[in-house]
Amino acid sequence: MRRSERKTTDPDLGVLTSTTLFALQKELFRTLAEQGHPELRPRHGAVLDYLDEDGTRATELAALSGRHKQVIGTLVDELVDLGYVERRPDPTDRRAKLVVPTARGRDQMARSDAIVAAIERRCADRVGEDDYAVFRRVFRAVAATLAATTSEPVASSPARRSASPTRMPSGPRT
Amino acid sequence: MRRSERKTTDPDLGVLTSTTLFALQKELFRTLAEQGHPELRPRHGAVLDYLDEDGTRATELAALSGRHKQVIGTLVDELVDLGYVERRPDPTDRRAKLVVPTARGRDQMARSDAIVAAIERRCADRVGEDDYAVFRRVFRAVAATLAATTSEPVASSPARRSASPTRMPSGPRT
DNA sequence: TCTTGATCGTCAATGATCATGACTAGATGG
DNA sequence: CCATCTAGTCATGATCATTGACGATCAAGA
Numbered sequence: 320m321r322r323s324e325r326k327t328t329d330p331d332l333g334v335l336t337s338t339t340l341f342a343l344q345k346e347l348f349r350t351l352a353e354q355g356h357p358e359l360r361p362r363h364g365a366v367l368d369y370l371d372e373d374g375t376r377a378t379e380l381a382a383l384s385g386r387h388k389q390v391i392g393t394l395v396d397e398l399v400d401l402g403y404v405e406r407r408p409d410p411t412d413r414r415a416k417l418v419v420p421t422a423r424g425r426d427q428m429a430r431s432d433a434i435v436a437a438i439e440r441r442c443a444d445r446v447g448e449d450d451y452a453v454f455r456r457v458f459r460a461v462a463a464t465l466a467a468t469t470s471e472p473v474a475s476s477p478a479r480r481s482a483s484p485t486r487m488p489s490g491p492r493t
Numbered sequence: 494m495r496r497s498e499r500k501t502t503d504p505d506l507g508v509l510t511s512t513t514l515f516a517l518q519k520e521l522f523r524t525l526a527e528q529g530h531p532e533l534r535p536r537h538g539a540v541l542d543y544l545d546e547d548g549t550r551a552t553e554l555a556a557l558s559g560r561h562k563q564v565i566g567t568l569v570d571e572l573v574d575l576g577y578v579e580r581r582p583d584p585t586d587r588r589a590k591l592v593v594p595t596a597r598g599r600d601q602m603a604r605s606d607a608i609v610a611a612i613e614r615r616c617a618d619r620v621g622e623d624d625y626a627v628f629r630r631v632f633r634a635v636a637a638t639l640a641a642t643t644s645e646p647v648a649s650s651p652a653r654r655s656a657s658p659t660r661m662p663s664g665p666r667t
Numbered sequence: 668t669c670t671t672g673a674t675c676g677t678c679a680a681t682g683a684t685c686a687t688g689a690c691t692a693g694a695t696g697g
Numbered sequence: 698c699c700a701t702c703t704a705g706t707c708a709t710g711a712t713c714a715t716t717g718a719c720g721a722t723c724a725a726g727a
Contacts, residue, residue, distance in 0.1 A: 321545045321546075321547075322543075322544070322545050322546065322602070323543050323544075323545050323549065323557065326542070326543065330633070330636070331606070331609045331610070331613065332513070332517060332609060332612065332613050332616075333514070333517055333518070333521070333542075333609050334542075335629075335632045335633065335636055336510045336513050336514040336517065337514055338636045338639075338640060339506070339510050339632070339635060339636045339639055340507070340510040340511055340514055341559070342636070342639035342640050342642075343506060343507055343510065343639055344507070346639065346642060347507070360683095362683090362684075368500070368507075368508075369497050369500065370496070370497075371495045371496050371497050372495075372496065373495075375497065376704080376705095377704075377705065378703080378704060378705080383497065385515075386685090387685075387686065387687085388704080388705065388706085389685085389686075389687085389705095389706080389707090390684080390685065390686090391705095392705065392706065392707095393684095409704095412693080412694070412703090412704075413692080413693060413694085414692060414693045414694070414703070414704045414705070415693090415703090415704055415705080416704085416705070428496070432505070435505045435506060435507050436505070438506065438639070439505065439506050441638065442506075442631075442634070442635045442638050442639075445634060445638055446631050446634045446635070450627055450630075450631050451631060453624055453627045453628065453631070454627065454628050454631035454632065454635070455509075456624075457616075457620050457624050457625060457627070457628035458509045458513070458628065458632075459504070459509065460616070460619060460620045461513060461616045461620070461628070462504070462509055462512045462513045462516070464615065464616050464619055465512075465513055465516035465517055465520065465612070465616075466512060466516050468516075468520060536712095536713080550675080550676095551675075551676065552674080552675060552676080560714090561714070561715070561716090562675080562676065562677085563676095563677080563678090563714080563715080563716085564713080564714065564715090565676095566676065566677065566678095567713095583675095586674090586675075586722075586723070587675095587721080587722060587723085588674070588675040588676070588721060588722045588723070589674090589675055589676075589722090590675085590676070
C-alpha cells in the first residue's frame, strides 16, 4: 500500500488533528459570517478566543494565544475599528490597557462558543454519547501528555503557548 | 467562572485539536532536528507528508495538502536544494513532473512516521490501550463528520483539502 | 486531422501575516 | 532617588499565501 493511501485510510494523530482543526475552523467562520460576523478572520481568534467579559490585558492575550505582543496590538486595532472591542485604561496599572469586548464582541464570543458546542453535539450524536465522552477524556489526557513533554525543557519562557481553534489558514482553491 | 479559565479547565474541541497539533508538531520537528534533519520547517510537510516513495505529482500534493500549486512549487524548489527530493519527468504525461524523494527524503519520511507513532504509543500507554483505541476510532468519525459538512456545499472545487501535522507556525517568545 | 477546452507547472505581483529590536511611560523594590 | 523591570507601541525586514496569467501538453469531439 502506498504511503499517501495509508495516510488517508488510517491517518495518524497528526493528520487527524490537522484535518479536524482545519474543518472545524472553516465551519466556525462560515457560520459566524452567516450570523452577522463576516469581517472576522482566523487571526482575530487570538484575541476573541481568550477574552474575558470584564476585559483582559494585551500581554495576557499574547501569552494565552502564543502570539507576540505586536501581533495582539494590531489585532486589537482592527477589532476596535470593527467594533468588537475597546481599550480602557487598567485602574490598577496605568501602563496597561484592558481589552474589553463591546456588545458586538460579546455576541461573537457567545456565538462562537455555541457553534463549536453544536458541532460537538452533532459528533456525539453520531458516534454515541458514551464513546464521545471517552474520546473527550482521552483527548484531554493526550493534550496534557504532549504539552508536558514539549514545555518541560524550557525554563526561561513564561509563555503558556496555548493555541486557538481560529488560527489556522483556510484552504486554497488549488 | 471566567471564560478564559473555562477554556483551559474544560477545553472545547477547537482548543484540544489546536493544542495537540501544536505540541505534536513542536516535538516532531525538535526530534527530526536531533536526528539529522534540522533544516526542515513545518511548511515542508505539505510535500513530505504526502509524498510516495515512487513519486507524486505537484498538483496532487497541492490537493492532498490543501496548498496552492504555487506554494508546492517553491517548497519543492527548497527541498531540491536541501537534497530531499528531485524532479523527474512523468513518463505518462509530458506536462507533469514527478516529485520523487531521494535517499535523504526517504529517511525523513520514515523517521517522521516513526516519531509520530512513538508519540501515539506513549499516549496509549498512559491512558490504556482500550481507551486509546476508542479515542482513535471516534476521532476518525469526527474528522469524517466535519470533512463532510465542510466540503458538501462546494461542487466546483475538486480539492480534497486535507491537512498535515507539520503546517502550523511554532510559538513566539512573547 | 483539426479545433476546443481542460490540465500541468511556472512566473510575476501583491497582500497578508509574523518576527525582531528599540523606545516611552509607568511600576517596583531598595 | 535610583536601578530594574514590565506594558504597550513603533518601525522595519522577513516569511508566507493569494491571485491572475502564460506556454506546453493532453483529451475529446467534429
